Amino acid sequence: MKILVLNGPNINMLGIREPDIYGKQTFGDLLALLESTALEAGVTIEQYQSNHEGDLVDKIQAAYGRFDGIVINPAAYTHTSVAILDALKAVSIPAVEVHISQVDAREPFRQISYPGMYCEKTIQGLGLEGYRQAVLYLKKRYG
Numbered sequence: 001m002k003i004l005v006l007n008g009p010n011i012n013m014l015g016i017r018e019p020d021i022y023g024k025q026t027f028g029d030l031l032a033l034l035e036s037t038a039l040e041a042g043v044t045i046e047q048y049q050s051n052h053e054g055d056l057v058d059k060i061q062a063a064y065g066r067f068d069g070i071v072i073n074p075a076a077y078t079h080t081s082v083a084i085l086d087a088l089k090a091v092s093i094p095a096v097e098v099h100i101s102q103v104d105a106r107e108p109f110r111q112i113s114y115p116g117m118y119c120e121k122t123i124q125g126l127g128l129e130g131y132r133q134a135v136l137y138l139k140k141r142y143g
């Protein structure tokens, strides 16, 4: 099983950005977690992070026919991007949305998720562990 893990803007700043909200673990820690999760779940994980909406749309389109599942933290694009929602719908690959923070308990402008309207599950507030849970979920359901 092949899973694509996508991260949106500023996720590369983990460990530096607002540690009281996103924790002290770094983006490097996330990459290491994805590697160990791939071994644990017996899946292949490819990861991609971009600060640019169109790059994320391109990656989702390129996943068509190549990946069996998508784990996506669209970051700030969560709350604005109809383009990412439409790309997920276009490729129709099972997807899980992850948020490091508990978005539900934050500002009103974070209460809408466009990509979440396609994703079959949202995991939030678990820190980096949420990515692991998302991969294990896709493996269990589709692997």
Ligand code: DQA
Residues within 6 Å of the ligand: 009, 010, 011, 073, 074, 075, 076, 077, 078, 098, 099, 100, 101, 102, 103, 110
């Ligand atoms: C986030 C939550 C978003 O609201 C925010 O813009 C992010 C990160 C999270 O993982 O908690 O950049 O997606």
